[in-house]
Amino acid sequence: MPKLVDADARRRAVAEAVFRVVRAQGLEQASLRNVAEAADLAIGSVRHYFTNHDELLTFALDELIARVERRLMARVNQVYAATAAADRRAAVEDLLGELLPLDPDRHDEAVVWLEFTNAARTRPALAPAARRLHEGIRAIARRVLEGVGAAEVAVEAERLAALLDGLAVDAVLQPDLITPDVMRAVLGRHLDTLPRAVH
Amino acid sequence: MPKLVDADARRRAVAEAVFRVVRAQGLEQASLRNVAEAADLAIGSVRHYFTNHDELLTFALDELIARVERRLMARVNQVYAATAAADRRAAVEDLLGELLPLDPDRHDEAVVWLEFTNAARTRPALAPAARRLHEGIRAIARRVLEGVGAAEVAVEAERLAALLDGLAVDAVLQPDLITPDVMRAVLGRHLDTLPRAVH
DNA sequence: AGTTATTTGGCACAGTCATGCTACAAAGGG
């Protein structure tokens, strides 16, 4: 047999090529040909690791979600570890900030997320993963807002989640206006005005 | 000559066909052929009213924005007309609600908006119109928040605009979870917690 | 009635797309 390649690593490398194409030219342009070129592979090679174009895209989306989840896990532990009020507030801010495109890497991630989650509206294959991410964000928002009254937690969680989604979308679409500084200021202000939940 | 058609009305009718296709199948599928079929015209006819595919899309986007602006104008006047505090609060809620997909028509509008504004990220022809809409929403947010301190108005306007964008996006992508009731509750809650600006 | 400008319809072309299929190179195990 030839070089005996680590198939999983190859699939992840191709997924990264998908991200690059989507980032630069939109999901619409993430054809097998363009992705193969971005991955520096022949189109036939890419097809050896993915049976379908759909499977390529769903794998890439799953990979993106896994990456976000990995980052969030570490931050969640930080919140639980923080006992002092000031520490907890900072930990919460870091945790929620992980959902915002505050640095170039996460900006690219947010771009790809918006492209995929929007495409999921009309592409059934992508819908389950997009849904999982949507609900995951709500779960985090609810957990962070434990301190508010039970009657309000549902509305407040939705408000926080919508704010995070909106900031991410705005930063993706108008990056020169919605800078990391603006996002941090808005998130901080939002947490300041919450009853007595997070501080 | 033939039937002597009102060219402007025809262009608007074709734009509506664009909306229907984008709504049902995504902007990616808004090809000349699909749009022509949705408009019940021959492809050559559509091309008679639009020199370009790009011109067709930019016209449709401009048309969408004009429609939103028309709706907002009426609401803005209502805010100025309201003198009593309770009236003003209701007028503001109606005005901002105009930016949310609270009924089926506005839901379709929001779907098309998201498709276009996202596409504008990688399609230069659409960028100016998307930008205008983005800034228009900020202008409204700032005007509504006149009451808050000058130091905070920038951050608060961004927070309100991001919340509106986020609610719209979430309702477009997960319409069974983010219902009009949820959106109204979240917006109401947000206005309640603002300093003493709107009430 | 004839002319002319507008509208409509469609053909042809070059490009892109996903995918079924085949062919071949390479390296590990017998």
Add this chain to the structure above:
DNA sequence: CCCTTTGTAGCATGACTGTGCCAAATAACT
């Protein structure tokens, strides 16, 4: 050494795209 498995590459096909170009049908105006 051979053979079998794995990876790589590419050809062929049918479908779709925007656009240049052309031809016909239509109705208003002279």
